[in-house]
Amino acid sequence: xxxxxxxxxxxxxxxxxxxxxxxxxxxxxxxxxxxxxxxxxxxxxxxxxxxxxxxxxxxxxxxxxxxxxxxxxxxxxxxxxxxxxxxxxxxxxxxxxxxxxxxxxxxxxxxxxxxxxxxxxxxxxxxxxxxxxxxxxxxxxxxxxxxxxxxxxxxxxxxxxxxxxxxxxxxxxxxxxxxxxxxxxxxxxxxxxxxxxxxxxxxxxxxxxxxxxxxxxxxxxxxxxxxxxxxxxxxxxxxxxxxxxxxxxxxxxxxxxxxxxxxxxxxxxxxxxxxxxxxxxxxxxxxxxxxxxxxxxxxxxxxxxxxxxxxxxxxxxxxxxxxxxxxxxxxxxxxxxxxxxxxxxxxxxxxxxxxxxxxxxxxxxxxxxxxxxxxxxxxxxxxxxxxxxxxxx
Amino acid sequence: xxxxxxxxxxxxxxxxxxxxxxxxxxxxxxxxxxxxxxxxxxxxxxxxxxxxxxxxxxxxxxxxxxxxxxxxxxxxxxxxxxxxxxxxxxxxxxxxxxxxxxxxxxxxxxxxxxxxxxxxxxxxxxxxxxxxxxxxxxxxxxxxxxxxxxxxxxxxxxxxxxxxxxxxxxxxxxxxxxxxxxxxxxxxxxxxxxxxxxxxxxxxxxxxxxxxxxxxxxxxxxxxxxxxxxxxxxxxxxxxxxxxxxxxxxxxxxxxxxxxxxxxxxxxxxxxxxxxxxxxxxxxxxxxxxxxxxxxxxxxxxxxxxxxxxxxxxxxxxxxxxxxxxxxxxxxxxxxxxxxxxxxxxxxxxxxxxxxxxxxxxxxxxxxxxxxxxxxxxxxxxxxxxxxxxxxx
Numbered sequence: 001x002x003x004x005x006x007x008x009x010x011x012x013x014x015x016x017x018x019x020x021x022x023x024x025x026x027x028x029x030x031x032x033x034x035x036x037x038x039x040x041x042x043x044x045x046x047x048x049x050x051x052x053x054x055x056x057x058x059x060x061x062x063x064x065x066x067x068x069x070x071x072x073x074x075x076x077x078x079x080x081x082x083x084x085x086x087x088x089x090x091x092x093x094x095x096x097x098x099x100x101x102x103x104x105x106x107x108x109x110x111x112x113x114x115x116x117x118x119x120x121x122x123x124x125x126x127x128x129x130x131x132x133x134x135x136x137x138x139x140x141x142x143x144x145x146x147x148x149x150x151x152x153x154x155x156x157x158x159x160x161x162x163x164x165x166x167x168x169x170x171x172x173x174x175x176x177x178x179x180x181x182x183x184x185x186x187x188x189x190x191x192x193x194x195x196x197x198x199x200x201x202x203x204x205x206x207x208x209x210x211x212x213x214x215x216x217x218x219x220x221x222x223x224x225x226x227x228x229x230x231x232x233x234x235x236x237x238x239x240x241x242x243x244x245x246x247x248x249x250x251x252x253x254x255x256x257x258x259x260x261x262x263x264x265x266x267x268x269x270x271x272x273x274x275x276x277x278x279x280x281x282x283x284x285x286x287x288x289x290x291x292x293x294x295x296x297x298x299x300x301x302x303x304x305x306x307x308x309x310x311x312x313x314x315x316x317x318x319x320x321x322x323x324x325x326x327x328x329x330x331x332x333x334x335x336x337x338x339x340x341x342x343x344x345x346x347x348x349x350x351x352x353x354x355x356x357x358x359x360x361x362x363x364x365x366x367x368x369x370x371x372x373x374x375x376x377x378x379x380x381x382x383x384x385x386x387x388x389x390x391x392x393x
Numbered sequence: 394x395x396x397x398x399x400x401x402x403x404x405x406x407x408x409x410x411x412x413x414x415x416x417x418x419x420x421x422x423x424x425x426x427x428x429x430x431x432x433x434x435x436x437x438x439x440x441x442x443x444x445x446x447x448x449x450x451x452x453x454x455x456x457x458x459x460x461x462x463x464x465x466x467x468x469x470x471x472x473x474x475x476x477x478x479x480x481x482x483x484x485x486x487x488x489x490x491x492x493x494x495x496x497x498x499x500x501x502x503x504x505x506x507x508x509x510x511x512x513x514x515x516x517x518x519x520x521x522x523x524x525x526x527x528x529x530x531x532x533x534x535x536x537x538x539x540x541x542x543x544x545x546x547x548x549x550x551x552x553x554x555x556x557x558x559x560x561x562x563x564x565x566x567x568x569x570x571x572x573x574x575x576x577x578x579x580x581x582x583x584x585x586x587x588x589x590x591x592x593x594x595x596x597x598x599x600x601x602x603x604x605x606x607x608x609x610x611x612x613x614x615x616x617x618x619x620x621x622x623x624x625x626x627x628x629x630x631x632x633x634x635x636x637x638x639x640x641x642x643x644x645x646x647x648x649x650x651x652x653x654x655x656x657x658x659x660x661x662x663x664x665x666x667x668x669x670x671x672x673x674x675x676x677x678x679x680x681x682x683x684x685x686x687x688x689x690x691x692x693x694x695x696x697x698x699x700x701x702x703x704x705x706x707x708x709x710x711x712x713x714x715x716x717x718x719x720x721x722x723x724x725x726x727x728x729x730x731x732x733x734x735x736x737x738x739x740x741x742x743x744x745x746x747x748x749x750x751x752x753x754x755x756x757x758x759x760x761x762x763x764x765x766x767x768x769x770x771x772x773x774x775x776x777x778x779x780x781x782x783x784x785x786x
Contacts (some may be wrong), residue, residue, distance in 0.1 A: 059739040084707070084732045092710050092728060100724050139505065314477070317485050325452075331493050336484060339477045346452040346739055353508075368762065 017271055018157065018203035018230040020262045026376040030254060030281035033371040036072075038104045038156045038264050039201050043071045045262065045283040046367055048269060048360045049106060050291065051284070054079045055099040057357075058291050059349045062101045065348030068326065068354060069361030071158070072104040073288045077149055082132050082139070085191070086152045094154035104156035106286070108266070109146045109207070111162045112235075123163060125180065145189035147204070151197045158197065159233065160188035162207040167241050174211035181209045184222045189228050203230035205264060211236060212245050214252045221256035232257045233264040238273070247276055254281035271363055272389045275380045278367050290360050294352035297341045300359040304388030308352065313338040326358035327351070410549065410750035411623040423647060423674035426764040427693035429465075429655050431497045431549045432594045433489070436464045437654060438676040439760055441662060441753045442499060443684065447472045448492040450750075451684050452742045455494045456692040460714045461719065461747060462754030465497040465549070467679045468541055471506030475525050475532070477490050479545045487547035497549035499679070502539045502600070502660070504555045505628075516556060518573065536580035544590045551590065552626065553581035555600040557569070558635050572629075574602045577618045581622045582621050588719070596623035604629060607645045614649035625650045626657040626676070631666070639709060640669055645673035664693055664756055665782040671760050683753050687745035690734045693752040697781030701745065706731040719751035 017039060024033035034045040050057050050065055051074045057065045063074060075095060080086075084098075092098035095105060107266020111128075114121050118130035118139075127142030143161040150158035162181040165173055185206045192204040206224040210217035224232045234253055237246045250265070257263050262283045268274070277285060290300070297308045301321045306313070308320070319329035320337060328337065328351035338350030363383075370379035396431045410432060417426035427438040443450050443458055450458045458466060468488065473479075487489035488498060504521075507514050511523035511532075520535030532756075534552040543551035557575040558566055578599045585597040599617040603610035617625045627646055630639045643658070650656050655676045661667070662680020670678060683693070688700045694714045699706070701713070713730060714724035721730065721744035733741030756776075763772035 054736040054738055055729075056738045057735075058742045061740060061743065079736075084728070088708060088728060088732075091708060092726065098726070098729055098732075100729070116780060202645070315481060315484060333485065333491070335477070335481060336448075336491055339481075339491075343447040343449075343472075343476060345447055345449045346742065347449045347454060349739065350454065350743075 003242065016230065017201045017202070019196050020231070020260065022260065024371050027370050027374050029279060029376060031278045031371050031376045032283060033282060033368055034262065034283055036283070038203070040156055041071055043104065044368055046071065046278045046364055047284055048274060048304065048364050049074045049284060049286040051286055051288045052101070053288070054083070055095065058293065059346070059353050062099065064354055065101070066103065068357040069287045069365070071358060072106060074106045074108060076113055077107050077110035077146060078117065078152065080107070081110065081141070081149055082134055086149055089153040096154060106157035107150045107155040107159065108163040109159040110141050111164050112267070114141065115164045115166070123180070125183065133269055135232065143184040144191045146189040147188050147195065148198065151192070151195055151200055151202045152179050155202050155230065157203050157205055158192070160185045160204060160206050160229070162209055162235050164209070164236050165211065167211055167239055171213055174213055175216055178209040178216050178220045182220065182329045185224065185227055193228070205231040207233040207235040207266070208253060209236045212249060213242060214249070217249050217252045218256060221253040225257050231262040231264060233266055235266045236266070238267045243273065243276070247280065249278065250280035250282065257281070264337055269360065270389065271360065272384070273389055274360065274363060275383055276368065279376070279380060290352065290356035291353045294356040297352065299352055300334070300356050302386055305390045308334065308337050309341045320355060321359070324358060324362070326355050328355040342375060352366050409596070409623065413624070413653065415653065417722045417765050419764050420767050422672060422769060424671045424764050424769045425674060425676060426761055427655065427676055429676070431596070433549055434464055434496045436497065437761055439667070439671045439757055440465065440677055441667060441757050442467045442677060442679040443750050444679055444681045445492065445494070446681070447476070448488065452688065452739070452746050456494065457747055458494070458750065459496065461750040462758070463750065465499060466494060467499045467501060469506055470500050470503035470539060471510065473500070473546065474503065474542055475527055476536070477515040477543055482546035489547060490567050499550035500548040500552065502552040502554040503534050504557050504661070507534065508557045508559070518576065519592065522734045536577040537558070537584045540581050540584040540588065540590065544585070544588055544593055544595045548595050548596055550596050550624065551585070553578045553597060553599050553622070555602055555628050557602070557629050559630055560604055562604055564606055566607055567602070567608055571602040571609050571613045574600065575613065578620055592716045598622055598624040599627050600626040600628040600659070601646060601753065602629045605642060606633060608643070610642050610645045613651060616648040618650050624655040624657060626659050628659045630658070631660040636669070642675065643670065643673035643675065650674070662753065663782065664753065664780055667753065667756060667775070668760065668776055672769070672773060674715040684746045685747035686740045691747065692745055693749050695779055698783045701727065701730050713748060714752070716739065717748065717751060717755070719748045
C-alpha cells in the first residue's frame with residue numbers, strides 16, 4: 001500500500017486522475033467494454049462495485065473482497081461524515097489506509113442516505129440540513145462540503161451532491177429536484193476545480209435525475225453531459241419503480257451521455273438488472289443487494305436465487321453452485337452453510353457474502369467476454385433463459 | 394485434506410491414535426513441555442485449544458483459526474448431536490470435512506452443556522435425559538452414546554461422559570457425581586474398546602471431578618489415572634470458584650496423574666490462568682473466553698485487557714498491540730477497530746477474535762520456550778508483573 005500511495009503522490013499533477021478507454025462496443029447495441037484507469041488501479045468495465053457503507057464491506061475482510069474479483073468499492077459519504085468523521089479519516093492517512101483497501105474507492109455524495117435514512121432532512125438551495133440517524137445531532141451538507149469531504153479523505157471518485165426525490169412524485173417536484181441537482185452540480189464542479197481535486201487524485205462524477213419523466217431525464221442527462229466531470233451517473237432509479245420504467249429511462253439517458261466517459265447506474269445490482277443496464281450502455285454499477293441478500297441467506301446460483309435456510313439444503317453435501325470458484329463453493333458444502341445459518345453463525349454470513357459478490361463478479365466477467373466476442377445479445381438471452389429472478393416484475 | 398484423510402485410513406490399526414512425548418520439564422516445578430501426535434497432526438504442548446462450539450470457531454474461517462497458530466480445536470458434542478446431528482456429519486464425511494478443518498478436533502462429552510444449557514436435565518445411573526435448548530425436543534445421552542457420537546463423526550480426541558455439579562455444592566452431592574462419573578468412565582472405556590475407537594483414530598480421555606473437596610479430587614484423579622485412557626482431564630473447575638481454589642485443586646490432582654499422558658484442564662483460558670495451569674502440570678486448555686471477550690470488544694494486550702469501544706481508542710492510529718503479528722495488528726489500527734465496534738460491523742468481531750486467539754497462541758509459544766530454556770518461573774513472574782488481569786480475585 002505504501003508503495004502505491006507513494007506512486008500516487010509522485011504522479012505528475014497534470015495527469016487526470018481518471019482515464020477511460022473504450023475497448024469494444026457490441027455491434028448494434030449499446031453495450032460497451034472499457035477500461036477505467038485510476039492512480040490506485042485499473043478497472044475493467046462493465047464492472048460491479050461492492051458497497052462498503054461504513055468503511056467495510058459488511059462481514060468481509062478487504063482481502064476477501066479483492067479475492068471476489070472486485071477492483072473498486074463504494075463507501076457512503078453520509079455514514080463516513082457522521083462516523084468516524086473527516087478528521088479521524090484524515091488523521092488515519094485517508095479512507096484507504098483506515099480500512100485497509102488499497103484499490104480505488106468511489107464515494108457517493110450522501111444525498112441518497114440523507115433522504116432515506118437521516119431525520120428531518122430539509123432542503124434549501126444552499127444545501128441540506130438533517131439530523132443524524134445515530135444520535136440525532138444536527139448536520140449540514142452543501143455541494144461544496146460534499147466535495148471537501150470526499151477529497152479530504154481521499155476518494156478516487158467523488159460524486160456531486162444531488163437532490164433525490166422518492167417515487168412516485170409529481171412532475172413539479174421531480175423537475176424542481178433535478179434543477180436543484182444541476183445547480184449543485186455546477187457548484188461541485190467549481191469546488192472540485194478550486195481545490196484542484198484532479199491533481200489530488202479525486203475524479204468527480206455528475207448525477208442526472210429526472211424521475212420517470214422522459215423529457216426531464218433527457219434534459220438532466222444533457223446538463224451532466226455538458227459538465228466538466230470525469231464520468232456521468234444515473235441517479236434516482238431502482239427506488240421501487242417497475243423494472244421496465246428503469247430500462248425506459250436508461251434508453252432516454254445514455255444516448256445523451258458522452259461516449260468517452262464512464263457511465264454509472266447507481267444502486268443497481270441484481271443479476272438480471274446488470275445485463276439490462278449493460279445492454280443500455282452502462283459501465284459501472286453498485287448495490288448493497290448481493291451482500292444484504294447474503295446476510296438473509298439468499299444466494300445467487302446460475303438457475304436463480306436460493307434460500308439456504310430451506311430444509312432442502314440440509315443434506316446437500318455439495319457446493320451451493322458447482323460452477324463457482326469462490327471460497328464458499330470450493331471449500332464448503334450447501335449443508336454446512338445451511339447449518340451455519342440455522343445456528344446463527346457469523347461464518348455463514350461471510351461465506352454467503354463472498355459467494356454473492358463472486359457470482360456478480362463472474363457475471364461481469366462473462367458480460368465483458370461476451371462484448372469482446374461480439375456475442376452480447378446471445379449471452380444475455382442465454383442468461384435470461386437460465387436465471388429465474390426473484391421479485392422481478 | 395483428502396490426502397491426510399487417506400493417510401489416516403491407511404494407518405496400521407495397531408498404532409495408537411495418540412502418542413505423547415515429554416520433551417522437557419521445568420526444574421523444580423510441574424511445568425512440562427511436550428508433543429502430542431495425532432493422525433491429523435502434531436500439537437506442541439502446553440497448548441490452548443480454541444472452541445468451535447457449533448462446528449465453527451465463532452466469526453472465523455478455519456484458515457484464520459489455523460493462522461493464529463491453533464493446531465487443535467474443540468467442538469461441543471451437546472451442540473453437534475442436536476444440530477446438525479450425527480447422521481448429517483457422517484453423510485458429510487465426518488466433522489472435519491463438514492467444517493473444513495483438517496487438523497485434530499477434540500470434542501467434549503456434552504456433560505457441561507447438558508447441565509448448564511439444556512432444559513429439564515435428569516440424571517440416572519443409566520445416563521442423562523434432557524430437552525434441547527433449541528426446540529425443547531427430548532434427548533438422552535448415555536456414556537455409550539457419548540462415545541458412539543464422538544467416534545461416529547470422527548473426533549481425534551473424545552471425552553468420556555461425566556456428571557458435573559455446579560459449585561458450591563454439598564460434599565454428598567459432589568461425591569455422588571464424582572462416583573457416577575467414575576462408573577460412566579468405565580462404561581466409556583468399554584464402549585471405546587468395543588468399537589475399536591483407537592484403530593479408527595479416536596483417542597479417549599477421562600475426566601476427574603470432585604468439586605473443591607481435596608480428598609474427593611484426589612480419589613477421582615486416581616480413578617482416571619488408573620483407567621485405560623490416552624489422556625486425563627480435570628473437569629468441574631473454572632465454574633465461578635475463586636482462582637486460588639482452582640489452583641489448590643490442581644495441586645492435589647496433577648501429582649496423581651500419569652506423567653506420560655497429556656493433562657487437560659477444561660474450560661480455562663484467561664491469560665493469567667494459562668500460566669497458573671502450566672505451573673501445576675497442565676498440558677492442554679480450552680475456553681470460549683478469548684473469542685467471547687473479543688465479540689464484546691475486550692482485547693488482550695501485554696499490559697492487560699482493553700475495551701476497544703472506549704473513546705480513548707478512537708484516535709489511536711496504531712495497532713492495538715504493537716508486539717502482535719496477527720492480521721488485526723499488522724493491517725489495522727485500534728482506531729479502525731474502535732470504529733467497527735461502534736458501527737456494529739462484523740469485521741470488528743472477526744479481527745478481535747483473531748487477535749485474542751493469536752495472543753493466547755503467542756503466550757503458549759512463550760510458555761513453551763520458557764520451559765525449554767528452564768526459565769519458566771522467571772517468565773511467569775515477568776508475565777504477572779506486566780499483565781493486569783480483569784476479574785481476577
